[in-house]
Amino acid sequence: MSWFLPPGGLRNPAASEGQDTGRSTASLGQDTIPSDANGQAISVIEAIAAKTEDRIMYDQRLKAQRDYQWGLDSARQEGMEKGMEKGRQEGLEKGEVVGKIQLLQDLLGVESSATASLRERTIDELSTMLTDLQQRLRSRKS
Secondary structure: OOOOOOOOOOEOHHHHOOOOOOOEHHHOOOOOOOHHHHHHHHHHHHHHHHHHHHHHHHHHHHHHHHHHHHHHHHHHHHHHHHHHHHHHHHHHHHHHHHHHHHHHHHHHOOOOOOHHHHHOOOHHHHHHHHHHHHHHHHHHHO
16 A cells, blocks of 8 residues: 655645745655654554555445345335235135125025134135035025
């Protein structure tokens, strides 16, 4: 990784106090900052920059993971809501068919089936049973 200096390099601190030396720290000679200290300073700056980049990457990954989890949770919640609504609709439909079956059984003078035993059957079985009872009632009238 390389550290980039702003155009013109870093300014000499003396220049910020109103003393214009005409030189930036980039143009200062090796005699101002010993090479060992210069190397250490660059190493520290690069380490800080690397930690900052690592932190940014960590934060981005964490955000992506949270966004993904939020999407999964939202989809799961939506699926549950749709499933519950579908279950309600099927329950209402089944209840109507059960009620019609029991009414037709009463009209035909047949012993009514228990509601609990009818609810255990599938909607297809109940529909077949309803159709059979309707045909028996029609044939009785003629």
